[in-house]
Amino acid sequence: MIDSESKPSVADGRTVPDWDGGWAVMRQIREALRCLVERREPRQIDLRGQPFAPGDLERLLGWLGRGEVAATVTALGPTRVWESAIPGVWVVEHRDGEERPLALQIEVAEVPAILRSQPEDLERALALLDERLGASSAGQL
Template identity: 60%
Template sequence: MSDQASKPTADDPEWDAAKAILHQVRLALGHLADTGETAQIDLRAQPLAPGDLERLLAWLGRGEVEATVTALGPTRVWESAVPGVWLVDHRDADDERLTLQIEVAPFPDILRSPPQDIEQAVATLDARLGAAVDGGP
């Protein structure tokens, strides 16, 4: 991302693709606010010309939260400077990008523990607590 990227103006044709995606984000944010329903925008499926992605990412900026999930390759998640707008970058074991998405949500899905993991966590903690009571670690 270039530090020299600027925000779009209404008459700048270089921003047309980024503006179209930003309008999608705006609609998704409004829908999230009204209904609580989240949305994903697959940036790899968008008709982006060279430089469009960099301009879009520069315009969205970076927020305060970042995370990396390691499962079959790294997934990097970061909050944009717009609350409720997250970037999710899935990569393979060779660090090649598989998908890049904008997720419009209070919290990105990939960072949520699935219900079955929570159920297993209860059993795991019960077993560990039982072992601790019985004199184990």
């Protein structure tokens, strides 16, 4: 897992470090955040596809820092999600079942898509709840 715990963050009041590779991504993040604020339109930025120089990705994640929210989703492999120190700017790291990196993204959203319940899951949840309530209350609803 990428560790940005000890890197400088937005919250500590430092200015943006002098590094080339992160500026293009920072502009994309700023534009995505503007779209979220103005139109409630979430966006994703693929970090693996960026032309970073050695160390730029770590500097970017360090500069973004860590916020208060983190989650792990276990599906085909672990997906780790954490909010940066900038609210609404999330880091989403997908790995396979053997912990090999698959994707790394910045998601600018109120809540990352992977943490939202899918409509088909909600339908299944209602049926499951009805089944469990029926089994325990024998028609009292």
